[in-house]
Amino acid sequence: MEVGAVAAMRFVKDGIRAAKLVMQHTKHTLLVGEKASAFAISMGLPGPSNLSSSDSISKWSKWKENNCQPNFWKDVVPLDSCGPYHAKASMDVKEGGCSTRNLMGIAEPRSSLVGPHNHDTISMAVIDKMGHVAVGTSTNGATYKIPGRVGDGPIAGSSAYADTDVGACGATGDGDVMMRFLPCYQVVESMRLGMEPMLAAKDAISRIARKFPDFVGAVVAVNKNGVHAGACHGWTFEYSVRSPVTVDVKVFTVLP
Numbered sequence: 001m002e003v004g005a006v007a008a009m010r011f012v013k014d015g016i017r018a019a020k021l022v023m024q025h026t027k028h029t030l031l032v033g034e035k036a037s038a039f040a041i042s043m044g045l046p047g048p049s050n051l052s053s054s055d056s057i058s059k060w061s062k063w064k065e066n067n068c069q070p071n072f073w074k075d076v077v078p079l080d081s082c083g084p085y086h087a088k089a090s091m092d093v094k095e096g097g098c099s100t101r102n103l104m105g106i107a108e109p110r111s112s113l114v115g116p117h118n119h120d121t122i123s124m125a126v127i128d129k130m131g132h133v134a135v136g137t138s139t140n141g142a143t144y145k146i147p148g149r150v151g152d153g154p155i156a157g158s159s160a161y162a163d164t165d166v167g168a169c170g171a172t173g174d175g176d177v178m179m180r181f182l183p184c185y186q187v188v189e190s191m192r193l194g195m196e197p198m199l200a201a202k203d204a205i206s207r208i209a210r211k212f213p214d215f216v217g218a219v220v221a222v223n224k225n226g227v228h229a230g231a232c233h234g235w236t237f238e239y240s241v242r243s244p245v246t247v248d249v250k251v252f253t254v255l256p
Contacts, residue, residue, distance in 0.1 A: 001163075003029050005154035009036040011048035016138040018045060019154070030154055063144060071144050072176075121153065123160055123170025125222050133224060135162040135170055135184075142175070151175030157185030166192045167224045169201075173217020173234075181208050187221045197221035201231035209233045218254065230254040 004023025006015055007030060018040035022031055031039055041047045063069075067081035076085040121139040128134075137159040141151050152158035152175030159175065161184035162168035169184035183204040190200035201221040208215055216234035230239050230252060237254040 003156045005030040005156065006036040006040065007032045007150040007154040008148065009033070009040065011037050011051065012040045012045055013047070013049055013051060014045055016136050019136070029156065032150070059143070072142070072146050072149070121159070121172040123172055123220070125162065125168035125170050125220070127222070127224065127226060131164065131224065133162045133164045133168045135160040135168040137170060152179035155179050157182040159184065161185045161188045163188055163192070164224065167197070167222050169219055169221050171217065171219045174215050177212050177215045178208060178217050183208065183219050187219055191221065191223050196229070197223050197227055198229035201229050205231040205233050232256050
């Protein structure tokens with residue numbers, strides 16, 4: 001139940017170390033934005049630093065030339081090709097009423113911008129020699145995200161969750177969808193109730209897929225004994241494992 005997180009933190013490269021500093025040296029759980037950067041630098045992390053690379057600048061320039069497409073806006077009209085954006089004057093929701101879409105409980109289709117080539121989430125779970133369980137997640141966020149967006153990376157129970165009495169879970173994928181379901185909390189609680197990691201992982205993913213059939217994501221579950229499994233939807237997913245009985249890292253492939 002020890003948690004530390006940072007979000008929307010610019011100019012500091014090592015986000016996961018900043019999150020650990022929040023956990024170790026504050027009574028808070030989550031720090032965000034400019035003040036999170038200031039906190040990290042005050043605690044000794046390098047910065048402020050320019051985190052842009054030639055690759056990211058090139059990708060951004062090509063995106064601008066393509067009228068800022070694709071992006072994460074919806075039901076808006078841009079003032080010009082790249083905004084600013086304004087809500088459409090007429091929507092399918094009447095004033096004081098609710099949308100008539102998705103009456104069957106299925107969310108409207110999303111053209112996912114999450115995939116192997118634009119995604120950089122790293123989630124790692126560790127069990128030490130004493131049996132303590134920890135997990136951490138670090139991410140640069142979604143490519144072409146709207147400024148100010150915070151994904152599932154720093155949300156406890158969404159991209160990561162651990163309990164030494166049970167085990168741990170790490171997740172990656174379309175964080176804007178996945179955080180609505182807290183899949184890693186679900187995985188750990190399912191294992192607490194007796195589910196094996198494989199069933200717990202599949203159950204958490206299926207809960208999301210029932211509402212968002214086109215979402216892309218994956219979870220990895222490991223119980224306190226080191227038994228592990230993964231489940232995914234919308235892509236073929238790989239995760240790696242290193243244990244005292246293996247000479248090297250072993251890679252596992254999970255099919256949707």
